[in-house]
Amino acid sequence: MMLKRVAVIGAGAAGLCAARHILSRVNRFAPPVVYELTDKVGGTWCYDERVGTYPNGRPIHSSMYRDLRTNLPKEVMMFPDFPFDSSLNSFLPHHEVQRYLESYCQSHAIGPHIRAVDSVRPVVSADGEQSRTTWQMTSSDWSGRQETETFDAVFVCSGHYSHPHIPSIPGIDNFKGEVLHSHSYRYAEPYAGQTVVVLGAKASGLDISIELVKVGAKVTLSHRLPRITFPLPEGIQQSSPVVAVEDDGRLRFQDGSVSSADVLLLCTGYNFRYPFLDGRQLGLEIQDHVMTPLYRFLTPPAFPSLFFIGICKMVCPFPNFNVQVQFCMAVLDGSVTLPSRGEMEQEVRRELQEKLSRGVEHRHLHMMQLEQWDYCSSLASSGGFAPLPPVTRSLYEEVWRQRGVHPQKYRERNYRLVSDARWEELN
Ligand code: FAD
Secondary structure (H helix, E strand, O other): OOOOOOEEOOOOOHHHHHHHHHHHOOOOOOOOOOOOOOOOOHHHHHHOOOOOOOOOOOOOOOOOOOOOOOOOOOHHHOOOOOOOOOOOOOOHHHHHHHHHHHHHHHOOOOHEEOOOOEEEEEEOOOOOOOOEOOOOOOOOOOOEEEEEEEEEEEEEOOOOOOOEOOOOOOOHHOOOOOOOOOOOOOOOOOOOOOOEEOOOOHHHHHHHHHHHHHHOEEEEOOOOOOOOOOOOOOOEEOOOEEEOOOOOOOOEEEOOOOOOEEEEEEEEOOOOOOOOOOOOOOOOEEEEOOHHHHHHHHOOOOOOEEOOOOOOOOOOOHHHHHHHHHHHHHOOOOOOOOOOOHHHHHHHHHHHHHHHOOOOOHHHOOOOOOOHHHHHHHHHHHHOOOOOOOHHHHHHHHHHHHHHOOOOOOOHOOOEOOOOOOOEEEE
């Protein structure tokens, strides 16, 4: 039997997970080629003090900041089949996660399969049969030397926390201070004593605000979420969203108030960007926050041998990648037969309509949170592999609850997995 050739784009957590599962099926799959832009594995977890671009002109990928500690304990963050070092605390500094991913890469002997990608092009067979589509990948090394190879399938694992979403704020050019996005924030010291308006109160906005007040910055957390009711550290005040900048450079907020600031820090999230893909050619609409149609958030119905891993938001990332990859492997090895293109398109349309009719905003169509568990169970049951252990959900939900009550202290706790079904708190 001809072995299937699979390309993996990105050597972050999702790409390494894909490579690991391909390498474990040597009877059906050739060793993958893993394309990576940088010279490191770990993606987001490779902290880089530089901002802007690498020496070769490509944008810096990681949005990691120096003092970040994980917001999930290692017991739930881990790939279910690869625990972190048991001597570590539950909530880790970023370099421990990068070390973990390096050791995952080493244990599964992925390193020798890693090379950077410029374009991905489907080559449709003469009879138009989808299952015979192959993929031409053009890649280049750091010296610019290009190479083209052909694959039966492609896993896109290039991440979606690298291309800042910059909201349009009328009059922004009038602002006299510094405007930066959290993608380029590294540490708090430069902002000591400054007045900082942080726009956005999700994970990064909240975390960075807490870092800033610790060095004596005066922070206004400006957001459109319901007012935060848990205790915020002294020095952080909340406000409605910034809606414009006045002619004199002061910020105007939605409630009509106006104030000046030294820094406007945009913690406004990231856009989907795939410069190496032609969305139109693939029948895909790639917008800032939404990519559609993707059957089960994984594959464009017109090209079901192209898989996007990890594009759902508000999920428990590594376990979610592990489930998605195993489902895609089941599609590729023939143990799962996907519905026809028309049926997949119809299902995606129906799901989107259903969400919109429930009042979900269009830009939140990839957010899962509670839905992630049914989603993962359903992929596991269709793919015929083990579902996530129940402990993943129970610990994830407990940590979310703790984050909501003690945003500054929840990382001080340590947990231990007692069984697939239970966890306990150690202190
Ligand atoms: P990435 O880690 O972004 O990896 C993508 C890889 O693809 C990169 O190595 C990149 O160089 C490569 N790439 C991109 N384009 C190309 C190309 N054209 N050719 C070749 N290679 C390419 N998750 C948690 O579970 N816990 C946390 O505490 C947590 N904290 C976070 C904090 C921050 C600041 C951010 C930004 C994210 C955090 N996350 C956290 C989510 C995190 O993104 C995921 O855990 C996970 O690391 C995403 O992995 P990925 O492989 O999808 O993407």
